[in-house]
Amino acid sequence: MKAAPFAYVRPGTVDDALTELGRDGAKVIAGGQSLVPVLAMRLARPTTLVDINAIDELYVLDTDGDTLRVGACVRQRTIQRDAKGAAVPLLRLALPWVGHRELRSRGTVCGSLAHADPAAELPAVAACLDATLTIRNRDGERTVAASDFFTAAMTTATQPEELVTSVHFPHAKPHEGFGFAEIGRRHGDFALAGVAVRVGAGDPARPTARLTAFGISDRPIVRDVSTLVREAVAADGSRTPEAALRAALVDGAAALAEDVVDTGGDAHGSTAYRRQLIAALASREIARAYVRATASSTAEGPA
Ligand SMILES: Cc1cc2nc3c(=O)[nH]c(=O)nc-3n(C[C@H](O)[C@H](O)[C@H](O)COP(=O)(O)OP(=O)(O)OC[C@H]3O[C@@H](n4cnc5c(N)ncnc54)[C@H](O)[C@@H]3O)c2cc1C
Incomplete structure (x- = not known):
């Protein structure tokens, strides 16, 4: 299928782009990696594409x-x-x-x-x-x-x-560590479920932690998981090795997954499956982020 007809403009300033966007049915195009497939499937029919790449x-x-x-x-x-x-x-x-x-x-x-x-x-x-x-x-x-x-x-x-x-x-602050992981059907696919984690361990016994789960609701879902991490650290002593901390997080991560996953099942996975994914990813990535934070490391993940 081909895109429905549209006009194309390439303004050189933000002011000109905003004037163009004021017209009925106009739409921004930036990299086009999402919009062009949408146009090709005629899921959107903008009257004018406002290309911002010359600004x-x-x-x-x-x-x-x-x-x-x-x-x-x-x-x-x-x-x-x-x-x-x-x-x-x-x-x-x-x-x-x-x-x-x-x-x-x-x-x-x-x-x-x-x-x-x-x-x-x-x-x-x-x-x-x-x-x-x-x-x-x-x-x-x-x-x-x-x-x-x-x-x-x-x-x-x-x-x-x-x-x-x-x-x-x-910017990352001193004593912050991060974790990120997802499960998709193939590399490059959108996630069935994933997590992004930020841990602050200025005081390793009283860390702060924030987690976003995605692919499991209609938007990214954010939770403060500081209490969860503090309880896990206390259960196993501070300066906990990653594997032990991960084990201490299992029950809390399962409860978190129950809370955040509200999408219905689809052809790629049921709600219960997505909860399992979030629980497993959350415990692993929180433990990793904590260890990175206590080591003040900003080590990066998969290439
Ligand atoms: C095969 C394939 C696989 C992909 N896999 C992934 C994936 O795994 N993860 C992922 O996140 N994405 C994935 N994408 C989507 C894609 O990579 C991104 O969503 C894309 O990069 C969006 O940026 P863009 O600049 O291309 O936006 P565009 O396609 O140009 O625009 C996307 C939408 O945002 C609006 N928009 C763009 N810029 C602005 C702006 N500055 N202000 C207001 N509105 C704006 C447009 O009007 C449009 O509605 C995939 C795409 C394809 C084709």
Whole structure:
């Protein structure tokens, strides 16, 4: 099938892009890795595609205070390759799981957030780190926390005439550790279930921990799991080896999975199966993140 007819514009400034987006039925195209298949299947019929790739200011990738600012045209692969990306280890852990290298060379970080697929990796990272998105419209600019940005499956706090211009991810702090893993049918597929984890272990006996589960609801689901980790650490003594800590987390992770998984079953897996996946991934990745945090390591995951 081919896309329905549409007009195509390639403005050179954000202001011009916003003017174009003010027209009925206009839609942003960034990397096109999600939108083009949607057009080809005629699941969307925009009247005008507003290509933002000629807007220089949207390629910004820099340090802004203690955050990494990622402009709307920054490719996912750039974060993997540019030294600045290392300041946000959870992004680096998650990116190898996003499709394939060729997709990441075109696909943008902001495009993935704006697309808001509930099984996508980058929305889970943004939610776990409580990243902040900057959104512009013709009246001005506003910032939205990731926790308020994802409102339902493929739905965000943006309006059709608005543009996400950048996202700010907080830099990792000393004594923070991260974990990320998912299960999909094949590498490069969207996740059946996955977790992103951030642990702070300034005081190893009283860690703080936050977990995002994805692929299991209509949006990334965030939970503070500090109590769970503290109880597991206390059960086994601080400076716990990873395997022992993981074992101490099993019951708590099962309860967490019961709480967060609210998707119905589908052809790829039942609700019960997804709960098992979340329980197993959560206990493993929390234990890993804790060990990394206590070692002050920012070691990265799968290549
Ligand atoms: C075979 C295949 C496998 C894939 N596997 C994965 C996977 O495992 N994990 C995963 O997360 N994704 C996967 N994807 C999807 C894809 O990689 C990302 O979702 C994609 O990179 C989104 O970014 P983009 O720049 O290509 O966005 P586009 O396709 O250009 O846009 C996506 C949507 O976001 C909107 N949008 C884009 N940028 C903005 C902006 N700045 N402001 C407002 N709205 C905007 C567009 O209007 C559109 O609705 C896969 C895609 C394919 C084709």
